[in-house]
Amino acid sequence: MSKQVVIIGAGPAGLTGAYELNKLGLRSTVLEADDVVGGISRTVNYRGYRFDIGGHRFFSKVPLINELWREILGEDFLDRPRMSRIFYNGKFFDYPLKAANALKNLGPIESMLVGLSYARAKVFPSRDEENFEQWVSNRFGHRLYSIFFKTYTEKVWGIPCTEISADWAAQRIKNLSLTEAVRNALFGSGKSRDGQVITTLIDSFHYPRFGPGQMWERCEKLVNESGNQCVRGVQADRIRHRNGRVEYVVGRSTNGEQIEFAGDHFISSMPIRELIHAFDPPPPDEVLRAADGLRYRDYLTVVLIVNREQMFPDNWIYIHSPEVMMGRIQNYKSWSPDMVPDPRKSSLGLEYFLWDKDDQWTWSDDRLIELGIQECERIKIIGRSEVEDGTVVRMRKAYPIYDQHYQENLAVVRRWLDTIVNIQCVGRNGQHRYNNQDHSMLTAVFAARNIVGERHDVWSVNVEKEYHEEAKVATPAAGERLVPARIIRPEPAAPVPSPDELIEAAFARLDPIALGTAVGTLTGLGLFMATAILLLQHGPRVGENLSLLSHYLLGYKASSWSGAFIGLVEAGIGGFILGYVIAWLHNIGLGRYVSMIRRRAVREEEKEILEKV
C-alpha cells in the first residue's frame, strides 16, 4: 500500500513537498490554515490590483529549483529588470551604493565627512566588534553607517543596532569558500558552479506574470489534478503522536469542525513554535520553553492605488529617512505590468515592520492608509490627491528573529523533534531560518526524497556547504531529467571535471614531504650515478670538476666509491630540504593569493549588506 503523507502549510515549501512527492509516486494531503495558498509568497488581489507580500524575486543558485519554477509556471515566468534605490534626505541613492552617485547626492561637505569617518574607521577601527553598529562602522565608517544602515536595520528588526550581534552581520556576509571566492573573481558572482550564467541580482530576475501567488496557485492546481488534495481553511490544531511517531493531525476548519488526517509521514512548514505547542501529548516543559523563546517579526503592507501611470522604475525603494515609519515602498507595476489592471494607474506597497503587540498593528485599515498617505506626502513621493484607494494586508510571523538565544532554543527543539521519526520540518518558519523561497523549496524536496529512502539533512539547506552540495548534484543534466529526450549512446569519454573541481585542484597545496622526498631522491641518486659513471670510466684525473662539490658536501670525493655514497646521502638531504622549502613557499604564496581573492569577494558581498538585512 502506498504511503500517505500529510503536509502542514501550503506555502512554497509545503506545495513543493506535495509536488515532489507526486513525482515520486506518493499521495499527499496539504493543510492550509488560510484561504489562500503561497504563505508569505502569496499574491493578494484587491479590485484586480495584485500585490506581493514583501517582494519575491525568483532567483536561485540551485538549478533544480530554477527547473521546478519553469516546470510549474511555463511561459508566464517573466524576466524582469532589477532596480532598487535608497531614499534618504529627499534624494535617491543607487543601491548597491556607487561612489559617484553617493558623493553627488550627499554634497561635498557631507561627502568629506563620510570620507574622514571612513578613513578613521580604517586607521582606528573599533577593537570590540560585538554589535552590528561596530561591525558596519568598521567597514564603512560610522557616518555612512548612520545614513545607510542604522535607520533601515532598526526599522526592519525593531531592535537598536547596538543590540544586534555582530555575528549576525558576519553571517549575512557568508564566509565565502575558496571555490566561491575564486569563481566570483573569475566569472563574477553571476556564474553558477557549473559555469552556467545565472541571472544576477544586479541585472534581472524572474517573476510570475501575476505575482508569486500565481506560481503557488498553479502548483496547487497541479497537485490537486494529480489526485492529491490541498485543503484550504484547515488549521493544524493538534498533532497526535505515540511511541515516537506522529499518528494523525487534528485539523480545525473555519467553521470549527475538527477533522483527523492520518498519515505515514508528516511534513510541517508551520511555525516551529506553534508546531511544538500542537503536539499531543505535549513535549517536556524545557522544550515548550525553548519553543516560546523563538520570536518572529510581523509585517504589514499599506497598499495605495495611485492615479499616475508611472511612479519610478524601481521594484522597491528602501526608505532610510528616519522621519517616517515605513521601511520600503514596493512599486508592483515594476515587478510585472500585469499586477495593475489599469495601465493609467500604479499601485504602491508601503511596508511597515512591526510586532503584533505594537499599537499600529491593531489600528484600523483606514487609519493605517491615512498614515501611509501622510508619510508619502512627507517624503514627497506622491500627493494626497493622487491616491484613489487603499487597503492593508497584515502578515504575522513574516521573519524569524535571530536573537541571542534563538540558536540554543532551536537546538533544544530540534533535539526533541529528532525523537519523532516520521515528521520533518521545512520552510522558513518551519525551521525558524531566514530562508529565501528557493531554500524553503529545497528543504521540501529533500524531505520528500527522504520519505522514499534517500538521506538528506533538511536542516543543512542554506548552511553554505551542504546547500552547495545539492547545487553540485543539481547540474543541468539533473534538471534535464524532466524533459523527454532522445536516447543517445554516449561516446566513452573521461569525466569532465566541474569548474569547482578544477579550482580545488588549481589551488591544491603541494605536499612538502613528498616534494622533498622526490627532489632528495633525484639529487642524491643523480650525484651518485654521476660519480659512479666517472669512477667506472677510470680517467686520469677522475671527477676533478665534480669534486668541487666537496666545498658544499662534507667528505664528498668524486674519485672514490665512499665519496659516491657520501654524495648520495648529503645531496639527498640537501635535495629534500630544497624540495620541502619550494613546496612550503609555494603554499604560502598560494595562501596569500587566495586570501587576497577572498578579501576582494567579501568586499563585494559587503556592498549588498542591506539586501541581506
Next chain:
Amino acid sequence: MTSRTDPLYEVSHAVARMKAGVLAIIFAVICGGGLFLATVWLLIKGGPRVGEHLNLLSHFFIGYSVSWGGSVVGLFWGALAGAVIGWTLGLIYNSVAGLRTR
C-alpha cells in the same frame, strides 16, 4: 589541522598531484633546449677554448661535444635526461603524497 591564523589556512585542503608525463615533457624541453642553447651560445661567442667545461658532459652524454653537431646530440641527451628526471620526480612525489593522504 590549520587554524585561521595559519598562512596555509586559505589554500585548498586538497593535496596537489603532479602529472608525471607533463612534468617529463617540461623537463625535457628545459634540459634539452637549455643544453642546446648553452652549446650554441658558446659556439657563436667563440674564443680560445670554446666550452672547456661544458665539454665535460661528454662523460655522461655519449657523443656530446661543444660543436654544432654536438649541440644536436646535447639536445637529444638533455631532453632524455630531463624527461627521466621530470617523470621520476612526478612519480616519487605522487607515490609519497598518495601514501601520506591515504
